[in-house]
Amino acid sequence: MDTLERLKKLLTQVYDGEIDTTDITEETRVVEDIGMKSIAMLYMAMEIENEFNVSLTNEDLPKMRTVGDIVKLVEERM
Secondary structure, eight states, rough: OHHHOOOOOOHHHHHTTTTTTTTOTTTTTTTTTTTTOOOHHHHHHHHHHHTOOOOOOTGGGGOOHHHHHHHHHHHOOO
């Protein structure tokens, strides 16, 4: 499973299955398109760290504007 598919799975977990990830692409914006709030972003960051065994900092959160940004950040840290 590639990074994007694993992130989609995490999004489903973060939103307790209430989000349809079939249309999510790397261009999908996490705030504008998904509607992610800051608390969900923090939870998502923790889940990303656990899933991918990477470390994220508070400075990384503002960089995570699109799903593609998250993919790139994760792959850089792996």
